[in-house]
Amino acid sequence: MRDAYHEELDALSGQLVEMTRLVGSAISRASTALLDADLVLAESVITADDAVNALRDDLDRRTFDLLARQQPVASDLRAIVTSLRMSGDLERMGDLAHHVARVARRRFPDSAVPAALRSTVLEMSQVAQRLVAKAGSVIASQDVAAALELDRDDDEMDRLHRALFTALLDPRSTYAVEEAIDITSVGRYYERFADHAVSVAGRVVYLVTGQRAEELAAP
Amino acid sequence: MRDAYHEELDALSGQLVEMTRLVGSAISRASTALLDADLVLAESVITADDAVNALRDDLDRRTFDLLARQQPVASDLRAIVTSLRMSGDLERMGDLAHHVARVARRRFPDSAVPAALRSTVLEMSQVAQRLVAKAGSVIASQDVAAALELDRDDDEMDRLHRALFTALLDPRSTYAVEEAIDITSVGRYYERFADHAVSVAGRVVYLVTGQRAEELAAP
Numbered sequence: 001m002r003d004a005y006h007e008e009l010d011a012l013s014g015q016l017v018e019m020t021r022l023v024g025s026a027i028s029r030a031s032t033a034l035l036d037a038d039l040v041l042a043e044s045v046i047t048a049d050d051a052v053n054a055l056r057d058d059l060d061r062r063t064f065d066l067l068a069r070q071q072p073v074a075s076d077l078r079a080i081v082t083s084l085r086m087s088g089d090l091e092r093m094g095d096l097a098h099h100v101a102r103v104a105r106r107r108f109p110d111s112a113v114p115a116a117l118r119s120t121v122l123e124m125s126q127v128a129q130r131l132v133a134k135a136g137s138v139i140a141s142q143d144v145a146a147a148l149e150l151d152r153d154d155d156e157m158d159r160l161h162r163a164l165f166t167a168l169l170d171p172r173s174t175y176a177v178e179e180a181i182d183i184t185s186v187g188r189y190y191e192r193f194a195d196h197a198v199s200v201a202g203r204v205v206y207l208v209t210g211q212r213a214e215e216l217a218a219p
Numbered sequence: 220m221r222d223a224y225h226e227e228l229d230a231l232s233g234q235l236v237e238m239t240r241l242v243g244s245a246i247s248r249a250s251t252a253l254l255d256a257d258l259v260l261a262e263s264v265i266t267a268d269d270a271v272n273a274l275r276d277d278l279d280r281r282t283f284d285l286l287a288r289q290q291p292v293a294s295d296l297r298a299i300v301t302s303l304r305m306s307g308d309l310e311r312m313g314d315l316a317h318h319v320a321r322v323a324r325r326r327f328p329d330s331a332v333p334a335a336l337r338s339t340v341l342e343m344s345q346v347a348q349r350l351v352a353k354a355g356s357v358i359a360s361q362d363v364a365a366a367l368e369l370d371r372d373d374d375e376m377d378r379l380h381r382a383l384f385t386a387l388l389d390p391r392s393t394y395a396v397e398e399a400i401d402i403t404s405v406g407r408y409y410e411r412f413a414d415h416a417v418s419v420a421g422r423v424v425y426l427v428t429g430q431r432a433e434e435l436a437a438p
Contacts, residue, residue, distance in 0.1 A: 067300070071290040073287055077286055081286070081303065085307070088304070088307065168400065169396060177387055177399045178388060180396045180400055181399055181403045184399070184404060188407060
């Protein structure tokens with residue numbers, strides 16, 4: 001049977017998984033709001049960001065309490081410090097979903113995404129959702145092999161990000177400066193979102209193995 | 220006389236101040252590289268980012284050791300957890316300086332900043348440098364009043380960031396899509412750099428007072 005202390009440690013991990021769920025829902029709805037120029041959906045993402053921030057505050061308070069009361073050592077200490085960092089990554093991912101929703105709101109009733117770039121932005125949003133779902137699974141399972149897989153999805157995100165700029169700069173199309181500003185911003189938000197998901201997975205790798213994800217990744 | 224333990228705590232703080240110094244130098248040189256299209260300077264910032272990352276790794280290792288060996292409580296525990304978070308902010312500021320330098324390198328031998336936007340970008344870089352210098356002083360002095368002042372500089376950064384977009388969208392000027400991409404990216408890098416400096420100062424406020432900077436800021 002687990003003692004109260006270890007139950008608290010498990011609860012931290014459960015709360016982190018809950019954060020990935022909220023953030024995954026936020027980036028999914030923000031992306032739909034962006035692509036379909038859906039103002040109500042955009043507003044709902046902007047409002048929901050408070051819930052992510054509140055969850056993070058609560059999690060950080062519990063983490064700090066555990067450090068102060070239990071004086072953990074070795075692997076428990078590593079788990080607790082890691083959870084502080086993951087909550088930071090996840091809060092930031094919530095902020096980035098919020099930023100995507102704000103671009104959607106700013107351009108309503110138009111869509112901020114020109115027709116020719118829709119499929120690339122849609123793919124970026126799908127990779128983002130896949131990454132955050134995988135990050136949640138990895139926190140729960142502590143599966144190192146699965147954690148290392150996130151790098152591949154991130155490579156796909158980087159490829160899409162480059163493709164977005166290539167399309168923006170295609171001399172055969174003419175985009176307005178306003179469109180270029182929006183797409184540059186949105187592209188960056190997805191790319192950073194993905195980076196933080198990879199960072200979460202990398203922290204699980206470090207937690208379990210004591211080694212950096214870069215040292216373990218397949219060459 | 221301070222014991223070895225408290226000397227180690229002081230050393231953490233000294234290392235954080237050293238990180239602000241490196242990051243301040245990086246954003247200053249990256250800005251000159253950007254505005255003057257100076258490739259050698261841009262390369263030097265890109266290379267120097269490794270030193271910031273190494274300092275952060277070392278600092279985090281020491282922080283973790285202190286947590287494990289000393290089992291600190293109360294205010295010492297708060298100082299140690301706070302230093303973990305500040306090192307994250309400062310590393311990210313180094314990354315952002317690095318990103319500015321990469322834009323400079325990509326556009327060489329041209330400058331990425333159109334003539335009409337130079338003065339705004341220059342001001343943004345000056346506010347960024349001021350913010351990181353103040354963040355360093357605040358880490359060293361733990362002066363809450365000084366820490367709260369960073370918000371005002373950040374307001375100035377937000378104003379400049381908005382002015383940059385207004386200028387980009389001015390119907391009397393015609394910017395190329397490539398220019399819009401670069402300026403949107405660079406504007407965002409400076410704005411995030413400033414946010415992290417404010418975050419560092421806010422962590423000092425929390426460390427000293429146990430209250431959030433937002434609760435203490437003048438109305």
